Amino acid sequence: MSWEIVMGLEVHLQLATQSKIFSGSATQFGAAPNQQADAVDLGMPGMLPVLNEEAVRYAVKFGLGIGAKIGKRSVFDRKNYFYPDLPKGYQVSQFFSPIVCEGVFDVPLEDGSLYPIRITRAHLEEDAGKSVHDIFSHETGIDLNRAGTPLLEIVTEPDFRSAEQAVAYLKALHSLVTYLGISDGNMAEGSMRCDINISLREKGSDELGTRTEIKNVNSFRFVERAIHCEYERQADILDAGGRITQETRLYDAEQNTTRSMRSKEVANDYRYFPEPDLLPIVIDDSYIESVRQSLPELPAAKRARFIAEYDLTEYDTNLLVPNHAVADYFEAVAKSSGAPKLAANWILGDLSAALNRSELSIDANPISAERLAGLVSRISDGTLSSKLAKQVFEALWNEEGDTDEIIAARGLKQVSDSGALEAMVDEVIANNPDQVAQYIAADDAKRKKLSGFFVGQIMKASKGQANPQMLNELLLKKLEDQS
Amino acid sequence: MSVTPSDIEKVALLARLAIAETDLPDVTERFSRVLSLVNELNTIDTHGVIPMSNPHDMEQRLREDSVAHPSDREALMATAPAQQDGYFLVPKVID
Numbered sequence: 298m299s300w301e302i303v304m305g306l307e308v309h310l311q312l313a314t315q316s317k318i319f320s321g322s323a324t325q326f327g328a329a330p331n332q333q334a335d336a337v338d339l340g341m342p343g344m345l346p347v348l349n350e351e352a353v354r355y356a357v358k359f360g361l362g363i364g365a366k367i368g369k370r371s372v373f374d375r376k377n378y379f380y381p382d383l384p385k386g387y388q389v390s391q392f393f394s395p396i397v398c399e400g401v402f403d404v405p406l407e408d409g410s411l412y413p414i415r416i417t418r419a420h421l422e423e424d425a426g427k428s429v430h431d432i433f434s435h436e437t438g439i440d441l442n443r444a445g446t447p448l449l450e451i452v453t454e455p456d457f458r459s460a461e462q463a464v465a466y467l468k469a470l471h472s473l474v475t476y477l478g479i480s481d482g483n484m485a486e487g488s489m490r491c492d493i494n495i496s497l498r499e500k501g502s503d504e505l506g507t508r509t510e511i512k513n514v515n516s517f518r519f520v521e522r523a524i525h526c527e528y529e530r531q532a533d534i535l536d537a538g539g540r541i542t543q544e545t546r547l548y549d550a551e552q553n554t555t556r557s558m559r560s561k562e563v564a565n566d567y568r569y570f571p572e573p574d575l576l577p578i579v580i581d582d583s584y585i586e587s588v589r590q591s592l593p594e595l596p597a598a599k600r601a602r603f604i605a606e607y608d609l610t611e612y613d614t615n616l617l618v619p620n621h622a623v624a625d626y627f628e629a630v631a632k633s634s635g636a637p638k639l640a641a642n643w644i645l646g647d648l649s650a651a652l653n654r655s656e657l658s659i660d661a662n663p664i665s666a667e668r669l670a671g672l673v674s675r676i677s678d679g680t681l682s683s684k685l686a687k688q689v690f691e692a693l694w695n696e697e698g699d700t701d702e703i704i705a706a707r708g709l710k711q712v713s714d715s716g717a718l719e720a721m722v723d724e725v726i727a728n729n730p731d732q733v734a735q736y737i738a739a740d741d742a743k744r745k746k747l748s749g750f751f752v753g754q755i756m757k758a759s760k761g762q763a764n765p766q767m768l769n770e771l772l773l774k775k776l777e778d779q780s
Numbered sequence: 781m782s783v784t785p786s787d788i789e790k791v792a793l794l795a796r797l798a799i800a801e802t803d804l805p806d807v808t809e810r811f812s813r814v815l816s817l818v819n820e821l822n823t824i825d826t827h828g829v830i831p832m833s834n835p836h837d838m839e840q841r842l843r844e845d846s847v848a849h850p851s852d853r854e855a856l857m858a859t860a861p862a863q864q865d866g867y868f869l870v871p872k873v874i875d
């Protein structure tokens with residue numbers, strides 16, 4: 298049987314506020330256990346939550362960023378369940394009236410096309426604490442630093458049909474939220490966690506099959522693998538005539554398999570009701586307008602502008618835009634050098650490769666935009682051949698100075714002076730009469746091959762500095778004159 | 781409104797309440813009576829009434845996003861029955 302996979306995603310995004318959603322505790326990652334938990338976070342009796350204005354602003358920013366409807370009157374609800382790292386016995390969330398209502402998010406795919414994903418909703422909620430199972434032999438340790446950290450849960454419709462689309466969505470979402478500045482998007486530190494709802498159905502069918510939910514997948518690579526594993530598992534069951542059990546599963550990266558999380562099955566009944574300790578959040582049009590005014594240029598607009606303004610391909614644009622710092626760097630190099638296409642090639646080519654090799658992020662890039670622009674300018678004005686440019690790039694990377702200093706120090710200037718080139722060509726022709734004779738005797742196809750010998754000799758004599766294009770033209774003309 | 785003993789068992793499980801087997805018929809009966817009382821509210825015509833999420837007719841006030849360092853952390857930790865190395869300790873939880 299041929300199965301179609303149908304998926305919807307829920308992303309828990311940690312908002313980059315300084316303090317928690319309902320208390321003044323810090324949200325910094327990596328503090329010693331329970332250093333950042335106060336009486337509110339611990340759920341002490343009588344403590345009342347006070348909502349963080351920045352969390353509200355960030356949620357609205359996100360809503361506007363995907364063109365969604367903003368809930369003018371949103372309400373917090375209690376989601377009731379017992380777990381040791383949930384101090385109050387309920388999580389404050391938004392169930393009935395979320396702050397962000399439906400919207401559509403256009404996801405750029407690798408081929409340059411856009412794939413629209415319907416966003417069902419996004420709501421504010423508090424994170425739970427962390428249970429640590431491997432430090433103590435007979436107990437579980439509870440660290441409530443994360444309890445009360447503001448989260449935005451972003452829910453999509455079941456619009457995904459492949460793992461690639463799901464990963465493309467997550468990457469685009471990551472790009473959007475970092476552009477908006479509402480989250481650091483750090484997946485390794487849990488700032489962006491993904492739940493995947495997966496079901497299969499016969500190809501061509503309109504009905505949805507029974508789904509399973511894979512919880513808390515925290516890297517793009519694991520999302521892709523988890524989806525492939527779960528697809529195989531469900532297809533095997535269905536092929537054998539079995540039925541899928543609706544359940545929560547966990548992706549085990551080491552075994553590359555998903556397994557049932559039985560503990561989550563018992564209490565799948567959260568008995569939501571309005572949180573009496575909090576009043577409705579009321580948002581008016583002037584507030585929405587003020588947030589809208591504060592939005593930066595977002596990835597979709599930037600992609601369109603890069604294509605229009607710099608004449609880049611969609612492919613290059615899709616590589617340059619997702620990371621804000623890379624996009625800014627490109628733009629600085631493009632403007633300063635006046636050669637955007639060349640700038641894009643160097644950033645996506647040699648610079649990316651060098652950064653990857655040294656495991657550096659763009660923020661730790663040793664070559665300033667101004668310096669790379671200097672290199673690009675010297676290539677575009679013909680001073681440097683691409684071969685010489687690579688040498689200069691190495692020197693820039695090693696911080697030996699700016700491009701002109703490196704050219705001067707190493708004497709790397711490309712020889713584009715036709716008189717000097719002519720002298721070199723004449724010399725090599727005079728010194729190699731045998732090869733010249735061979736060339737003259739050869740047919741066109743062979744001549745092409747033989748001319749390489751002369752180019753090689755001249756390049757060697759000029760230490761690679763001869764302008765290759767001019768050299769070729771001159772050489773062919775001179776050889777022609779010999780025959 | 782009639783509920784069954786098994787409804788009561790489920791609600792008790794979700795609320796972490798221990799109800800003795802022998803008390804179950806009595807609790808079921810009383811639970812049903814409370815629900816019947818509440819159910820009378822369903823006879824009221826609420827057409828056009830905005831659902832009330834809070835009895836106070838006010839909006840949520842917001843707090844500035846700034847960090848306040850708690851000074852009473854030791855005291856808070858001390859209220860826990862068991863703690864070690866900065867962690868609260870609970871019976872082993874296995875997923």
